Amino acid sequence: MESSRYLPEASLDAWLGELASSHELIVPRREGDAIVFGPYDPAVSPDISRDATAPPKSTVFPACEELMRYSSVKDADDPSRTLVRMEEVMPSGSRVVFGARPCGTRGFTVYDRVFDAPAMHDPYYVARRQNTLFVTLACSEAGSACFCHWVGSGPADASGSDVLLVPVKGGWLAEGVSDKGRELLDSPLLAPGDKYAGEAKAAKAKAMESLESAADLKPAPESLLAVFDDMEFWNRMSAKCISCGACTYLCPTCYCFNITDENKGMEGSRLRTWDNCMSFQFTLEASGHNPRPTKAHRLKNRVGHKFSYYPGLHGGAIACCGCGRCIKSCPAGVDIRQIVLAAMDRAKATSQGNTTGERA
Amino acid sequence: MSCSVNPYLPDMATILETVQETPNIKTFRVRLDNPDRMAAFRFQPGQVGQLTSFGAGESTFVINSPPTRMDYLQFSVMRAGEVTSSLHGLKAGDKVGVRAPLGNHFPYESMKGKDVVFIGGGIGMAPLRTLLLFMLDNRKDYGSISLLYGARSPEDMAFRDELPEWLSRKDLNTVLTIDREAPGWEHRVGLIPNVLREMAPKAENCVAITCGPPIMIKFTLQALKELGFADDQIVTTLEKRMKCGVGLCGRCNIGGKYVCVDGPVFTYAQLKELPNEL
Ligand SMILES: Cc1cc2nc3c(=O)[nH]c(=O)nc-3n(C[C@H](O)[C@H](O)[C@H](O)COP(=O)(O)OP(=O)(O)OC[C@H]3O[C@@H](n4cnc5c(N)ncnc54)[C@H](O)[C@@H]3O)c2cc1C
Ligand code: SF4
Ligand code: SF4
Ligand code: FES
Numbered sequence: 332m333e334s335s336r337y338l339p340e341a342s343l344d345a346w347l348g349e350l351a352s353s354h355e356l357i358v359p360r361r362e363g364d365a366i367v368f369g370p371y372d373p374a375v376s377p378d379i380s381r382d383a384t385a386p387p388k389s390t391v392f393p394a395c396e397e398l399m400r401y402s403s404v405k406d407a408d409d410p411s412r413t414l415v416r417m418e419e420v421m422p423s424g425s426r427v428v429f430g431a432r433p434c435g436t437r438g439f440t441v442y443d444r445v446f447d448a449p450a451m452h453d454p455y456y457v458a459r460r461q462n463t464l465f466v467t468l469a470c471s472e473a474g475s476a477c478f479c480h481w482v483g484s485g486p487a488d489a490s491g492s493d494v495l496l497v498p499v500k501g502g503w504l505a506e507g508v509s510d511k512g513r514e515l516l517d518s519p520l521l522a523p524g525d526k527y528a529g530e531a532k533a534a535k536a537k538a539m540e541s542l543e544s545a546a547d548l549k550p551a552p553e554s555l556l557a558v559f560d561d562m563e564f565w566n567r568m569s570a571k572c573i574s575c576g577a578c579t580y581l582c583p584t585c586y587c588f589n590i591t592d593e594n595k596g597m598e599g600s601r602l603r604t605w606d607n608c609m610s611f612q613f614t615l616e617a618s619g620h621n622p623r624p625t626k627a628h629r630l631k632n633r634v635g636h637k638f639s640y641y642p643g644l645h646g647g648a649i650a651c652c653g654c655g656r657c658i659k660s661c662p663a664g665v666d667i668r669q670i671v672l673a674a675m676d677r678a679k680a681t682s683q684g685n686t687t688g689e690r691a
Numbered sequence: 692m693s694c695s696v697n698p699y700l701p702d703m704a705t706i707l708e709t710v711q712e713t714p715n716i717k718t719f720r721v722r723l724d725n726p727d728r729m730a731a732f733r734f735q736p737g738q739v740g741q742l743t744s745f746g747a748g749e750s751t752f753v754i755n756s757p758p759t760r761m762d763y764l765q766f767s768v769m770r771a772g773e774v775t776s777s778l779h780g781l782k783a784g785d786k787v788g789v790r791a792p793l794g795n796h797f798p799y800e801s802m803k804g805k806d807v808v809f810i811g812g813g814i815g816m817a818p819l820r821t822l823l824l825f826m827l828d829n830r831k832d833y834g835s836i837s838l839l840y841g842a843r844s845p846e847d848m849a850f851r852d853e854l855p856e857w858l859s860r861k862d863l864n865t866v867l868t869i870d871r872e873a874p875g876w877e878h879r880v881g882l883i884p885n886v887l888r889e890m891a892p893k894a895e896n897c898v899a900i901t902c903g904p905p906i907m908i909k910f911t912l913q914a915l916k917e918l919g920f921a922d923d924q925i926v927t928t929l930e931k932r933m934k935c936g937v938g939l940c941g942r943c944n945i946g947g948k949y950v951c952v953d954g955p956v957f958t959y960a961q962l963k964e965l966p967n968e969l
Pocket of ligand 4: 932933934935936937938939940941942943944949950951952
């Protein structure tokens with residue numbers, strides 16, 4: 332099996348139809364002004380004109396999923412007693428997600444280190460991740476809020492993907508990334524890809540060049556810790572934030588969750604739902620004490636987790652894929668890039684004995 | 692169904708007995724329904740569990756019976772909100788879910804041969820009870836043992852059935868205190884840090900274990916400093932809000948540490964190393 336095949340644009344619909352016959356197929360679809368991932372409908376073309384508004388994270392880590400079901404039953408021998416039955420609910424079925432951008436799929440590598448680690452296997456996450464294949468679309472040019480190259484990624488990053496589609500004349504060069512991805516390319520609708528290799532390489536380089544030069548984030552982990560107690564700084568950084576949580580819900584690398592029970596009569600489900608560290612409730616304790624009482628504390632934790640604590644725990648890997656969604660979607664114009672840069676400047680200035688000289 | 696593989700699935704357990712400790716604290720003695728799981732259950736003093744009231748959800752509680760007494764697992768629950776209120780409605784024979792043990796434990800090995808002073812406030816007595824009973828069950832391993840337990844009023848003292856025994860034991864120096872005078876109260880009156888100053892435990896070769904509301908901990912630490920306790924001689928447990936209990940849900944972090952897996956037990960020296968976010 333060749334690892335690179337040519338997919339003519341004219342064959343896209345037919346290939347998607349073929350994928351949909353063997354897998355549940357998820358594609359980006361237009362919904363009003365937004366582009367979101369949803370089930371493939373042969374009558375509606377996927378919208379791949381730009382990166383989706385919401386990342387593909389819900390295909391592997393759903394906004395709400397059932398962990399188990401329980402039901403209460405009267406004890407036949409002693410009707411005054413109630414017994415409880417529990418039943419594990421595991422995800423099943425194989426799916427293909429078509430049309431995510433490299434940043435969206437790279438997001439899963441951030442999750443993998445947490446949910447599929449030697450110390451902890453999250454069986455729900457692992458089952459979905461193993462059964463979900465990503466056919467990712469390399470970007471031709473960078474968007475205004477993109478900074479994937481700051482975090483070690485790029486417009487043609489294949490990490491987290493199974494197939495990478497690189498735009499070439501009249502279609503795409505489909506590069507198999509994983510074994511399962513290469514199997515997807517075993518279709519008569521695809522042609523030999525060799526002669527497109529050069530063009531694909533040039534397209535990748537051109538996309539990379541469309542990005543402005545990258546900031547050096549090496550000092551970020553230390554710097555964020557150095558400014559941890561500088562609440563004047565964090566108050567300023569968070570002044571505009573309205574704690575809406577859009578930045579976390581739309582982020583391909585945010586994974587905080589809640590666990591709750593939901594009842595339907597004598598039965599019910601234990602659910603896992605996305606949670607949001609920008610909310611006051613997130614850390615509120617029973618005593619009334621809240622370790623993160625203000626939005627400044629919460630923003631500090633959000634940025635700190637992505638650019639300092641996570642890298643500290645995971646060999647330097649940054650828990651941000653540079654997709655820019657939090658920047659584009661923030662109703663208040665909070666820009667995570669500026670916060671990280673300002674923290675690095677502030678830490679440097681403070682260590683040199685002056686407290687001005689920030690970029691933000 | 693395999694409980695060991697899926698970290699979210701509780702073991703089904705039956706409540707053997709409940710004790711109404713105070714108007715808002717109720718103790719539950721439970722056994723896992725699967726006899727093999729119960730026989731194989733091992734934990735260390737200080738570890739916690741997630742207790743399910745089916746339909747209401749899960750909450751974190753310390754296993755406050757010691758591993759030296761495995762007839763049942765004991766949890767004492769203060770009514771705080773939804774899950775705890777639902778648990779308070781359960782009685783002997785009812786089913787609960789148990790996900791345990793979770794978290795780290797008290798450094799009881801490295802405390803061998805040392806004196807120990809326990810300082811508990813309110814429901815903070817629960818984690819101390821585990822270690823206290825464990826040490827009393829291994830009495831010869833430790834030096835002098837003191838307990839200072841304080842509550843707002845006599846009615847707010849938990850474990851009242853056990854207090855007479857603790858007070859009468861020759862190998863345990865127990866001091867009880869309440870915040871304000873109350874009719875019939877024969878013990879100390881005063882805030883824990885002040886009573887601690889009067890007790891004046893010797894810091895040399897001694898470890899202080901303290902647990903209680905944040906404000907009590909703050910002033911107790913001050914008193915311990917005055918008495919000459921070094922940061923690594925003070926052990927406490929942190930109560931962060933928790934959910935998954937296994938380091939995933941992202942709720943309980945302080946910088947790169949997760950209280951649910953790296954804690955809840957920390958020395959004061961360790962706490963000082965963490966970002967200032969308690
Ligand atoms: C390591 C650890 C050990 C604990 N041991 C005990 C114990 O032995 N006995 C005991 O009574 N309590 C203990 N707690 C506190 C207990 O977990 C909370 O009181 C309980 O979870 C509240 O649940 P709820 O559903 O009734 O409250 P909710 O209805 O969810 O909320 C009521 C209030 O409690 C807060 N809260 C919710 N969950 C927690 C939580 N996990 N920790 C702190 N605050 C929370 C909410 O923010 C809110 O302010 C412990 C907590 C931790 C982290
Ligand atoms: S999207 Fe913007 S305003 Fe909303 S919580 Fe995030 S930073 Fe704050
Ligand atoms: S923090 Fe912002 S830029 Fe980074 S991955 Fe999340 S949404 Fe994208
Ligand atoms: S309770 Fe979920 S990470 Fe600690």
